[in-house]
Amino acid sequence: MDVVSDAISAVRVGRPSSDRVRVGGSWCVRLDPYEGAGFHVVLKGCCWLLPDGGEPVALGAGDAVLLPHGTGHVIADSPVDASTAARAAPFAPWADGTLPRPPLPSGHEREVEMLCGKYRLDRSHAHPLVAELPPLVHLPNRDGRHPELRAAVGLLGGELDERRPGSSLALPSLLDLLLVYMIRSWMAESTAGAWPTALGDPVTAAALRALHSDPAAPWTNDRLAAEAGVSRPTLARRFTALVGRPPMAYVTWWRLTRAAALLRDTPDPLATVARRVGYSSPYALSHAFRREFGTTPGQYRAVRAAATAD
Known part of the structure; x- marks a missing residue:
């Protein structure tokens, strides 16, 4: 993707x-x-x-x-x-x-x-x-x-x-x-627009393409910088300036956003969702999900299912 x-x-x-x-x-x-x-x-x-x-x-x-x-x-x-x-x-x-x-x-x-x-x-x-x-x-x-x-x-x-x-x-x-x-x-x-600019920047765009193609990969700043073909400080500076958050903060946010979409759109069990977005266990995903969204994955799924049915 x-x-x-x-x-x-x-x-x-x-x-x-x-x-x-x-x-x-x-x-x-x-x-x-x-x-x-x-x-x-x-x-x-x-x-x-x-x-x-x-x-x-x-x-x-x-x-x-x-x-x-x-x-x-x-x-x-x-x-x-x-x-x-x-x-x-x-x-x-x-x-x-x-x-x-x-x-x-x-x-x-x-x-x-x-x-x-x-x-x-x-x-x-x-x-x-x-x-x-x-x-x-x-x-x-x-x-x-x-x-x-x-x-x-x-x-x-x-x-x-x-x-x-x-x-x-x-x-x-x-x-x-x-x-x-x-x-x-x-x-x-x-x-x-900030995002047309970010996607037009070769360094930031390369990092975004890499992490969006495989959000579950064990991403680090060094690995993302290698994908973009620049040093870690260069990636951090350009990515943060154009995207609005540091690379690894964006990775975490996108994994949890992707998890929310999977909970909303699929019947996959929590263990499967966790694996697909790069978390080692349902517990690890639940902890991060609650911290980001203020609710558990199960509660989120129930609320979104009811909203979609309406």
């Missing part, structure tokens, strides 16, 4: 959900804050999005938007302000047809098609790469920019149009791919 894959896997719960919306005329709908990440892909036409506490954003065909922290927002056919947003219809009954939509205008000249959806996230132990994402990531459709993202959007549009055999597997997989490509695209364009 690489850092980005691990960061996503640590917080993703269940399968993504989505609605395909086709509408015209005058419309304005609201999506309330959500314990996850919301996204929109404009397949045809144009519209506007107003995030809570933010500025309106114009969206055109091929644009993708990620709201990684579940920020509430309004989507409308035209620019929206606070007074307009207050009158917005709730999205869910509007999307499923419980609330009537305006008829498509003659000639469909103002028709808008969108893919609107959300990823369920467990934010209790989010990787800092995910936590660092801004409230809104807008990735406009520009020639030559983010070809992988553009290809994923095209595949999604085709899958929604055709509903071919296997679409029940293809669509969630494409939505997961969309999330990866949106985060990749943000990282490629970010000029201020």
Whole structure:
């Protein structure tokens, strides 16, 4: 696993959900804050999005938007302000047809098609790469920019149009791919984020790749420095400055974060989880887990299972 894959896997719960919306005329709908990440892909036409506490954003065909922290927002056919947003219809009954939509205008000249959806996230132990994402990531459709993202959007549009055999597997997989490509695209364009900088630094990136590829390995500062091809003081200085904690502190934190994800997502016994994340015994893992998260692995598993069932 690489850092980005691990960061996503640590917080993703269940399968993504989505609605395909086709509408015209005058419309304005609201999506309330959500314990996850919301996204929109404009397949045809144009519209506007107003995030809570933010500025309106114009969206055109091929644009993708990620709201990684579940920020509430309004989507409308035209620019929206606070007074307009207050009158917005709730999205869910509007999307499923419980609330009537305006008829498509003659000639469909103002028709808008969108893919609107959300990823369920467990934010209790989010990787800092995910936590660092801004409230809104807008990735406009520009020639030559983010070809992988553009290809994923095209595949999604085709899958929604055709509903071919296997679409029940293809669509969630494409939505997961969309999330990866949106985060990749943000990282490629970010000029201020700490984690794009860390992953762009050859020394820090080499150390992160090594420990994420095998978190259970008996890592030491010397071994990580050898993987990065530098001295131990050089690794400690650069890693700490870019990641925000020393290398071995990050190793410990990541092992316990990985353990939390395994407890949440698998039925593996504690001994298996301990072995997979580099602890010699269930007791050693339990002691470290309680110190980091303030609860035992068993209590954590029970609470997360109940939360996921809801």
